[in-house]
Amino acid sequence: MMLIEEASVPDEVLPLAAFKAHLRLGTGFAQDDVQDPVLKSFLKAALAAVEARTGKALISRAFSWSVTRWRDPSAESLPIAPVRVIEALEICDADGADLIMSPDCYALEIDSQRPKIIARGGGFGSIPFGGKASIRFQAGFGPQWSDLPDDLAQAVFLLAAHYYEYRDETSLTRGCMPFGVQTLIERYRPMRLFAGARA
Known part of the structure; x- marks a missing residue:
C-alpha cells in the first residue's frame, strides 16, 4: 500500500x-x-x-493510493479524508499494462474519517500477481x-x-x-x- x-x-x-x-x-x-x-x-x-x-x-490537491490486493473486493478504504472526487481507478499488471475502469463501475462513499471507493455490481475484479490497483482522487477541505x-x-x-x-x-x-x-x-x-x- x-x-x-x-x-x-x-x-x-x-x-x-x-x-x-x-x-x-x-x-x-x-x-x-x-x-x-x-x-x-x-x-x-x-x-x-x-x-x-x-x-x-x-488544502485540496491530488493523491493516489496504490494497493497490491483488495482488503475487501467490494470496497476499499482510502487513507486520507475528506475525499471530494475519485478521478480514476486503474488496475496494472506485472508488465505495466493498465486497465482503466469505467467510472460506472465504482462510486465514492463520503465519510469524514474513512471515505471509501465502492464497487458497483460484482466487485472491482482481481489484481494480477505482481500488479497493483491505483486510485487517483482529490482530497482536502478546499483549494x-x-x-x-x-x-x-x-x-x-x-x-x-x-x-x-x-x-x-x-x-x-x-x-x-x-x-x-x-x-x-x-x-x-x-x-x-x-x-x-x-x-
Whole structure:
C-alpha cells in the first residue's frame, strides 16, 4: 500500500501576511520579505504535521493510493479524508499494462474519517500477481486557506509559530507538538475501535 501526494500545496495559498501578523513581525521596512522563505517552510511543515496527526488533507490537491490486493473486493478504504472526487481507478499488471475502469463501475462513499471507493455490481475484479490497483482522487477541505475549519487553521498557525520560536532548539522536550495544538486537532483524529484497529 502506498499513498502518494501528486501535487504539493502551492506557495500562493499559504496565508503569509496573516502568519506574519500572528507572529507580530514588524512591517513597513525595506526588507520585509527577507524571512518569507523561512516562514513558508514553517507553514508547510506545520500543515504536514497536522495532516499526519489527523489523517486529513487540509488544502485540496491530488493523491493516489496504490494497493497490491483488495482488503475487501467490494470496497476499499482510502487513507486520507475528506475525499471530494475519485478521478480514476486503474488496475496494472506485472508488465505495466493498465486497465482503466469505467467510472460506472465504482462510486465514492463520503465519510469524514474513512471515505471509501465502492464497487458497483460484482466487485472491482482481481489484481494480477505482481500488479497493483491505483486510485487517483482529490482530497482536502478546499483549494484556499479560507476553506479550512477555523480550529485547524489556528492549529497550523500555533504549530508554525512554535517551529519559528524554537527553530534553533534541538532538544525533544520543546520539539514535540504543543498541548494547545493537540487540543485543537483532537476531534479530527481518526477514531479507533476494536482494540486499536481503524474503523
